Amino acid sequence: MFDGQVTGSISEDERDAVIHQLAQLLPNLQQDPTPATNLIRVLIRPPSYTFTRVLDIQPSVDFHAGLKAPSSPINLVTLALLQKARLSKSDADIVASKPQTVAALIELWLSTPDTAVARRAHETVLGLLIAQDENQPTTTGSSNQNLMWRRVFRDKDLYGLIYQICSLDTSGQAGQLSRRDKTVAQARLLDLVVKIDCDAMRSTQIAEVERRYGVQRGGLLEFSTTKMVDYEDDVLMHMTLVDFLAELLRPDHSVVQAFDISVGPPYASASLDFLISMGLHSRTLSYYIDSSRHCSLDLTYLYSRSANYLATYCTYNPLHFIQSEAVFKGTIARLSTVLQNVSPGRWAQGQTPKHDLHVLASLPRLALLPRPTLDSPLFLLPVQPPSEDAFQTLATVFHGPSDQSRANSDDEASASRALYFLYLERNPDLWQHVVKAAETVALKVTALAAIALMKSIITSKWGPLPADIHEGTFGLPSEAQLADSCHSPQALPPTGTLAILAPPALETVVSYLLRPAQTFSNLVGGGKGDVESAAYRVAAAKFDVLVSLKPKLEEVAQQTGTLEDAVAVVNQRLALGVLGGSGEPGSSVGTMEL
16 A cells, blocks of 8 residues: 555655655664665656666665665665666666676675575576667677676676685685575576576686686586585585576576577487586486485485476477487386386375376377387376376376477377377276266365366377378387277277267266266255365366367367267256256267267
């Protein structure tokens, strides 16, 4: 309320007058400056209050003193004033022309014990580094680097300051942070580097500074990932580093646009190439694929991080994963070993290997197809006892190519379809167990996961297999081979919708979807409370699947001139709403024209 009144009810002249009065007051204030600094921050908040107006404040703002002050409120208001320069390259250049101010900003960002100040300082440094003129892309090409970028990364003193603060080699020296505080600074540096990652981060900027800290050719990124962190004795920082490496593999991790894009293979990735060249890729994967090499304490903290790194790698570099034979086979072997050792009781109690399932769901679908000497770990997922995590993993794999994945979408679509039928061949009672789980409303999360599995098939993105094995991608069977593997005398349904309308799903899934929802109105008290809430949520999810099925059926009916009866029955059930009526639309399943 106060913020809105201040920013919306006073004139600009009044705003300037109040700010000037507060600026005169602060240097001599003996009390807590928080009320005054908060008011200044509110007054300068409107976008119309530009950095030019900040520079007009009288007395002039001493940015250096404000950043060096041992007072968080003063630090925060100084940062708020500096942040006004982020909106214009020319304003950012003015800040960059003050080397003492930039040095104080970097030191505050990396060294302050106040997390709120550190966060604001991070935002300020990042904003100033990427500040560009309006409508100009954020790049780091030599012709587009703003002065702030050159000040931080081409000024020997400032560039060296970053290394000096974050390096453990300077621990214990006069004026240096403690080892603990240095690890905090290291985490803050990693948080910035991943956002401004570009060719300049991976190449030499000032060789004299970099050689002093053991950096050979990889610039600040090499220092951050291989020289800065004591990964052998500091497992918490090692965890932070592995999370950073996983983030580095994401194509959108940096706010800086690449300016030197080279043509390469479809799995080309500058970040991945860097990690491989530094030995970081294999070392990080080893905590998952070759865990026997590491002590149990390290694995307690790093196994899940390594699994996440592997999942990210597979999502954004799927072809590279498939072509890396040792990593590919090691991953499949690891998944198979883990899933084979999960007892039915653990599946039933929800004690599932979640990190391994995340890896499995992230693998290219081609990698999950069985080979002559290597079966698919996907087939180790049980349908009984019902498991929320198993159902979710199956839903992800069977649905088809992910929007995030960089894998060939046609191959992924074909492989997803093949995996569904191969899994169904090994688990012919799949849908009986899934429907039973969906009807067990008392286990709400499992019931919802079972229903989501149904929807994933109905809305799946499937594609045809090659007519001849020699025409297909490595690992993909032909249509004839798939049919033969599934002991089917005819071609298998080409879409998920037709798969649901074919046995064994027809008699179970479709019948379940058409039946009225379960309610508990006969319970004492009308069935109100958690049970009723769970029942309605399950009923709503079930109804949503039927809503998704309707347009799919209509599309098939229009293309083939069949299924009119099925469309009519579905429309009848939808007309009854989420809970349905007392009739039994499910009894019409057997008479549907297929």
